[in-house]
Amino acid sequence: xxxxxxxxxxxxxxxxxxxxxxxxxxxxxxxxxxxxxxxxxxxxxxxxxxxxxxxxxxxxxxxxxxxxxxxxxxxxxxxxxxxxxxxxxxxxxxxxxxxxxxxxxxxxxxxxxxxxxxxxxxxxxxxxxxxxxxxxxxxxxxxxxxxxxxxxxxxxxxxxxxxxxxxxxxxxxxxxxxxxxxxxxxxxxxxxxxxxxxxxxxxxxxxxxxxxxxxxxxxxxxxxxxxxxxxxxxxxxxxxxxxxxxxxxxxxxxxxxxxxxxxxxxxxxxxxxxxxxxxxxxxxxxxxxxxxxxxxxxxxxxxxxxxxxxxxxxxxxxxxxxxxxxxx
Numbered sequence: 001x002x003x004x005x006x007x008x009x010x011x012x013x014x015x016x017x018x019x020x021x022x023x024x025x026x027x028x029x030x031x032x033x034x035x036x037x038x039x040x041x042x043x044x045x046x047x048x049x050x051x052x053x054x055x056x057x058x059x060x061x062x063x064x065x066x067x068x069x070x071x072x073x074x075x076x077x078x079x080x081x082x083x084x085x086x087x088x089x090x091x092x093x094x095x096x097x098x099x100x101x102x103x104x105x106x107x108x109x110x111x112x113x114x115x116x117x118x119x120x121x122x123x124x125x126x127x128x129x130x131x132x133x134x135x136x137x138x139x140x141x142x143x144x145x146x147x148x149x150x151x152x153x154x155x156x157x158x159x160x161x162x163x164x165x166x167x168x169x170x171x172x173x174x175x176x177x178x179x180x181x182x183x184x185x186x187x188x189x190x191x192x193x194x195x196x197x198x199x200x201x202x203x204x205x206x207x208x209x210x211x212x213x214x215x216x217x218x219x220x221x222x223x224x225x226x227x228x229x230x231x232x233x234x235x236x237x238x239x240x241x242x243x244x245x246x247x248x249x250x251x252x253x254x255x256x257x258x259x260x261x262x263x264x265x266x267x268x269x270x271x272x273x274x275x276x277x278x279x280x281x282x283x284x285x286x287x288x289x290x291x292x293x294x295x296x297x298x299x300x301x302x303x304x305x306x307x308x309x310x311x312x313x314x315x316x317x318x319x320x321x322x323x324x325x326x327x328x
Contacts, residue, residue, distance in 0.1 A: 033114030048154025090235035093170035103160035123182035201307030229314035249313035283324035
């Protein structure tokens with residue numbers, strides 16, 4: 001009997017080791033980076049800046065921020081140099097949002113244009129590993145070819161910053177499941193039809209990551225029945241903030257908001273974006289990128305409003321600052 005148990009234990013150990021080795025060697029779905037050279041132009045750089053600074057708020061994750069001030073503005077001189085999100089933020093490990101300045105040693109200066117495009121839309125790093133999906137590449141799959149080319153053109157204009165960050169370290173078994181997230185973009189992605197307000201609004205909502213923050217998740221998987229209904233908790237050291245309900249539900253969402261009220265809400269923060277935001281305590285802290293979104297053109301905000309207003313209304317009362325007066 002003892003001999004049988006010894007053999008069984010050995011077999012289990014071998015199987016476990018084999019399974020771990022298989023998971024370690026499994027590669028994410030990927031395609032070679034496109035052999036492209038993106039031509040820079042004044043128009044492309046301007047559109048790329050709009051995507052980086054305003055619509056997709058790339059600097060919100062890839063920069064050092066001052067969270068003692070409203071909206072957590074980027075610290076001067078630290079744009080796009082990368083930062084670390086520790087497990088204390090409620091993550092399954094320590095996540096490095098990499099340096100995306102053109103520094104050749106510690107940033108993306110040595111990357112090809114195709115490698116950068118693949119990372120943005122498909123979630124594959126230069127070495128072929130799957131990026132942690134805190135980077136919303138599943139949403140950016142819908143970013144048009146022209147917009148992603150414009151974003152790359154803008155990134156190439158940033159001042160290079162030498163800032164080497166540690167590699168992302170994700171707990172087992174989460175790192176294995178992350179490998180199943182990336183998917184190649186198999187066909188050209190056309191630009192959005194600006195004349196179709198609803199479709200254009202959808203494009204903007206997807207590429208600004210509204211659903212990623214305003215949808216509750218179970219085990220990091222968004223709950224489709226709660227899309228845009230808020231209630232997702234974001235944990236920071238000593239602080240919890242919760243996303244607001246932005247469905248058209250009249251009592252707990254934005255169902256009673258007019259388009260003008262919607263636009264005015266964003267306009268409230270234009271002065272902060274221009275002149276600097278004030279110091280705030282926990283009751284005024286927010287992860288909502290008001291400073292960036294306050295600069296969205298009225299046409300774009302109107303399209304976003306149009307799209308949100310046709311979403312299914314979900315009744316979900318949210319306390320955005322537990323223990324403090326409610327704020328959006």
